[in-house]
Amino acid sequence: MRQAGRYLPEYRATRARAGDFMTLCSTPDLACEVTLQPIDRYALDAAIIFSDILTIPHAMGLGLSFAEGEGPRFAKPVRNRADIDALGIPDPLDDLGYVMAALKVTRRELNGRVPLIGFAGSPWTLATYMIEGRGGTDLRTAKALLVEDTHAAHKLLSLLADATVQYLRAQRAAGAQALMIFDTWGGVLTPAMYREFSLRHMASIVAGLKEDAEQDVPIILFTKGGASWLEDMAATGCAGLGLDWSADIGNARARVGEQVALQGNFDPALLYASPDSIRTEVGRILADYGNGPGHVFNLGHGITPGVDPAHAGVLIDAVHELSLPYHQN
Amino acid sequence: MRQAGRYLPEYRATRARAGDFMTLCSTPDLACEVTLQPIDRYALDAAIIFSDILTIPHAMGLGLSFAEGEGPRFAKPVRNRADIDALGIPDPLDDLGYVMAALKVTRRELNGRVPLIGFAGSPWTLATYMIEGRGGTDLRTAKALLVEDTHAAHKLLSLLADATVQYLRAQRAAGAQALMIFDTWGGVLTPAMYREFSLRHMASIVAGLKEDAEQDVPIILFTKGGASWLEDMAATGCAGLGLDWSADIGNARARVGEQVALQGNFDPALLYASPDSIRTEVGRILADYGNGPGHVFNLGHGITPGVDPAHAGVLIDAVHELSLPYHQN
Numbered sequence: 001m002r003q004a005g006r007y008l009p010e011y012r013a014t015r016a017r018a019g020d021f022m023t024l025c026s027t028p029d030l031a032c033e034v035t036l037q038p039i040d041r042y043a044l045d046a047a048i049i050f051s052d053i054l055t056i057p058h059a060m061g062l063g064l065s066f067a068e069g070e071g072p073r074f075a076k077p078v079r080n081r082a083d084i085d086a087l088g089i090p091d092p093l094d095d096l097g098y099v100m101a102a103l104k105v106t107r108r109e110l111n112g113r114v115p116l117i118g119f120a121g122s123p124w125t126l127a128t129y130m131i132e133g134r135g136g137t138d139l140r141t142a143k144a145l146l147v148e149d150t151h152a153a154h155k156l157l158s159l160l161a162d163a164t165v166q167y168l169r170a171q172r173a174a175g176a177q178a179l180m181i182f183d184t185w186g187g188v189l190t191p192a193m194y195r196e197f198s199l200r201h202m203a204s205i206v207a208g209l210k211e212d213a214e215q216d217v218p219i220i221l222f223t224k225g226g227a228s229w230l231e232d233m234a235a236t237g238c239a240g241l242g243l244d245w246s247a248d249i250g251n252a253r254a255r256v257g258e259q260v261a262l263q264g265n266f267d268p269a270l271l272y273a274s275p276d277s278i279r280t281e282v283g284r285i286l287a288d289y290g291n292g293p294g295h296v297f298n299l300g301h302g303i304t305p306g307v308d309p310a311h312a313g314v315l316i317d318a319v320h321e322l323s324l325p326y327h328q329n
Numbered sequence: 330m331r332q333a334g335r336y337l338p339e340y341r342a343t344r345a346r347a348g349d350f351m352t353l354c355s356t357p358d359l360a361c362e363v364t365l366q367p368i369d370r371y372a373l374d375a376a377i378i379f380s381d382i383l384t385i386p387h388a389m390g391l392g393l394s395f396a397e398g399e400g401p402r403f404a405k406p407v408r409n410r411a412d413i414d415a416l417g418i419p420d421p422l423d424d425l426g427y428v429m430a431a432l433k434v435t436r437r438e439l440n441g442r443v444p445l446i447g448f449a450g451s452p453w454t455l456a457t458y459m460i461e462g463r464g465g466t467d468l469r470t471a472k473a474l475l476v477e478d479t480h481a482a483h484k485l486l487s488l489l490a491d492a493t494v495q496y497l498r499a500q501r502a503a504g505a506q507a508l509m510i511f512d513t514w515g516g517v518l519t520p521a522m523y524r525e526f527s528l529r530h531m532a533s534i535v536a537g538l539k540e541d542a543e544q545d546v547p548i549i550l551f552t553k554g555g556a557s558w559l560e561d562m563a564a565t566g567c568a569g570l571g572l573d574w575s576a577d578i579g580n581a582r583a584r585v586g587e588q589v590a591l592q593g594n595f596d597p598a599l600l601y602a603s604p605d606s607i608r609t610e611v612g613r614i615l616a617d618y619g620n621g622p623g624h625v626f627n628l629g630h631g632i633t634p635g636v637d638p639a640h641a642g643v644l645i646d647a648v649h650e651l652s653l654p655y656h657q658n
Binding site for chain 2: 147188190191192267272277280281
């Protein structure tokens with residue numbers, strides 16, 4: 001998830017200077033600036049590049065905009081086979097060069113302090129926005145396409161998977177030291193549809209990225225609401241899984257064993273609770289995971305604008321302090 | 330879930346005559362009229378009384394209103410111990426008599442055609458609206474109360490459970506032949522918080538209702554997003570579980586065995602697909618459940634306003650036709 005965001009006053013200041021959200025994402029120096037803000041403020045162990053999952057459909061020419069308080073909109077949604085046939089794969093250096101430039105300048109500015117994570121949206125998640133034209137729907141149009149014209153749906157999803165492989169390879173070449181794939185909307189599918197339309201195409205991205213053995217960086221998959229399918233996700237060959245808070249991390253660990261690391265799983269809504277309650281919940285999650293390697297403490301989803309920055313600090317400090325006993329085993 | 334709703338033109342006509350939504354719910358003849366509309370139109374096997382889960386907090390005097398297109402709002406949200414201490418249990422006959430009157434007139438008008446289902450919201454789900462003051466939030470205030478002042482939270486939830494036992498007993502006495510408890514927001518809790526704050530209080534309602542052995546009617550629990558916890562839900566002693574589409578119903582059946590019936594689990598977004606696709610999905614769910622008793626075919630969540638009434642008919646007819654082979658075993 002993004003570490004920077006509207007909960008930080010320094011982010012709001014940079015955002016105001018940038019004007020609109022996509023200018024912030026697509027201006028490397030500004031993207032670098034907001035990427036570093038949480039690293040400068042908190043004792044974080046990694047940075048994630050400030051960007052958006054919709055950069056690929058934006059580069060495909062669908063006319064992305066972010067209306068204030070309304071989320072993303074596409075002027076030209078993808079509605080039928082002709083729309084899908086007209087789509088091309090963006091060139092990661094020409095069309096998405098601003099992301100690569102942001103990664104390079106951020107690596108330089110980080111100067112080895114912490115590793116830098118790159119990311120992309122899952123093909124299914126990108127497709128939902130491209131088909132619906134906006135967020136906040138029940139995905140009726142996107143889901144109907146899956147069952148109405150399965151062939152066209154797979155054509156779109158395969159194209160997005162191919163585009164994402166090229167995009168993430170370029171991110172790796174530009175300095176990303178780990179790669180995450182965010183599947184925000186996989187969890188609203190039936191199990192069979194999740195495997196066919198979301199997981200299959202994430203698996204092909206993992207396979208595509210692993211073809212360059214000497215360029216191996218860890219790949220982390222996250223499906224919100226996907227706790228039932230962790231075994232299937234781990235079988236893709238990824239290095240780590242993101243976990244929301246709908247499953248206990250100890251139980252998740254028992255299910256996927258030593259195959260993958262687990263990243264999670266603090267409910268971000270609990271950042272609105274008191275410092276004492278935040279520390280208690282951090283302790284509970286650490287104890288639930290238990291001894292041994294492979295736990296990357298993280299929120300189970302994004303941080304929301306109303307969070308007190310001091311509360312985020314309480315969480316981060318609690319993780320450092322309370323995790324010490326678990327590192328000794 | 331409601332069978333009547335804005336997808337039906339006859340509902341929209343009655344709703345327009347009623348004026349606002351709560352007038353429709355609280356005028357027994359109008360509530361009866363919209364309850365019967367889907368029964369008259371479709372070959373349904375049961376009716377569910379037209380009402381709202383927020384009748385109890387409304388009767389507690391919190392000032393419920395439904396702004397057009399905005400969902401419920403409470404003028405006086407519950408924010409602290411003093412607010413909780415001030416709440417009383419509504420008298421089901423005095424304060425909620427309109428629901429009992431609607432059940433009675435509907436039983437009379439149904440005249441034995443199909444059984445009539447009554448319902449209530451789960452204590453946790455009611456509490457989220459009472460604490461947040463409206464829907465559509467990330468439940469930060471409600472979740473914070475659970476961890477900040479667990480004692481006050483349980484006081485509120487116990488009060489709501491007691492009120493719900495009285496309410497559902499009165500519904501049973503007024504003619505409800507099955508009772509459902511809708512836990513719309515249990516699925517957004519961590520597993521431990523779900524068990525402590527949502528399931529525990531639903532279990533106490535089930536236990537309270539089962540005290541009158543001679544008045545036994547089936548109780549069905551539904552937690553949206555609760556597919557991971559079906560075993561725990563079944564252990565409450567309820568007769569049936571509602572299932573959204575996030576788990577396969579065959580797998581769910583294997584987990585809860587013969588303990589409970591299963592109601593579900595068609596994704597209502599697929600009602601926007603073509604009649605052929607709707608029939609295919611109905612066939613898939615029936616085959617997944619397989620032979621034997623205990624499957625109540627249903628949507629996995631509410632029907633949305635844009636659904637073509639003809640498509641709802643396709644689903645209902647497909648269930649009757651395609652389920653025949655499974656009834657012969």
